[in-house]
């Protein structure tokens with residue numbers, strides 16, 4: 001039973017020491033009741049209070065961790081239904097499935113393809129999280145060999161997909177040193193599979209079948225909740241849900257329902273991340289990517305794809321990166337002066353803001369022009385040029401300060417600076433702030449910079 005903020009407050013030390021980062025114990029209690037902080041943030045709670053607060057302190061969606069050779073993926077611990085309410089904290093892991101009945105060389109080649117794909121997106125290196133090895137051979141030894149082939153090729157994370165505990169055991173032995181996600185326990189096999197997960201201290205997928213069309217969504221979720229409760233009592237707490245639905249509509253409705261039950265009703269039995277298999281609900285590769293995109297947005301914790309292409313990987317990774325950035329904190333680059341194409345002292349000095357997308361748009365255009373230049377990035381609190389100007393965060397005073405304090409003066413031998421065309425209106429004020437400087441007005445759009453620089 002969830003406790004109210006006041007009930008939690010009564011159990012806290014009430015010293016208002018602020019060590020938790022909140023001004024009072026009451027403020028901390030209110031946040032704890034809303035699942036927006038963890039009890040561990042208060043170092044002064046007594047053991048008795050800790051026991052009493054354990055239910056209130058537990059995250060509504062359990063945090064699940066996979067690890068492999070220094071790589072780690074944390075999924076869960078989400079606290080809101082909509083990103084704009086706060087932020088989404090842990091992005092879903094994206095995995096590509098390989099089947100153990102493929103020749104080992106092919107398994108290695110597919111793994112290497114996934115392993116080698118990294119794309120730079122506004123300064124962030126994006127890549128898939130791992131491989132999911134599926135047990136199709138019927139031979140546990142072969143499954144172990146397939147897992148070993150993957151482990152020999154990549155340090156990425158693993159999901160072992162097998163209903164047979166013997167196969168999981170062989171896979172776990174081959175994945176020695178890694179903590180994979182085991183998939184899956186169902187109503188028939190759960191005791192034996194849960195034992196394998198318990199011994200390996202590995203998280204476990206709990207699955208209900210969607211094979212009976214007469215089963216309603218409520219019945220399916222009831223069955224899933226019953227299974228998670230049984231398995232948790234058995235001693236495996238790190239669980240992931242597979243509600244068995246695969247298509248666009250059912251997937252959206254069911255996963256959203258699970259999220260609501262966990263966050264709004266504090267329904268512990270379904271308070272776990274969800275795994276999805278978009279390829280099983282799709283009729284084409286395009287459908288698979290589209291469904292995966294839907295599930296990344298709402299609210300998958302692990303997404304297992306059947307296909308890998310660079311085009312689909314780029315689309316899904318960029319989508320994920322955008323959804324799982326804090327909407328209240330724009331992606332920013334460090335203010336400063338950046339060299340492009342080996343500039344010298346007489347190369348032009350261009351100014352822009354520290355909003356990542358703005359920076360990379362400008363930098364990419366200058367770089368692709370082949371012309372050398374210095375790009376001065378002013379601190380505009382992560383806003384784009386026009387937004388920052390309208391908010392008073394990108395004015396003549398700030399630009400002049402950036403020119404003087406960024407180190408640009410030590411790199412150039414001239415006194416010229418190029419303003420973005422959108423803020424041409426700042427030209428006069430900037431001339432006053434930078435006496436003796438020539439202020440040039442550049443183009444409004446980054447794409448026109450190469451032509452401007454060649455003039």
Ligand code: SF4
Pocket residue numbers: 012013014015016017018019020021022023024025026028029041042043044045
């Ligand atoms: Fe109160 Fe604990 Fe926060 Fe101190 S750290 S203010 S005792 S809740």
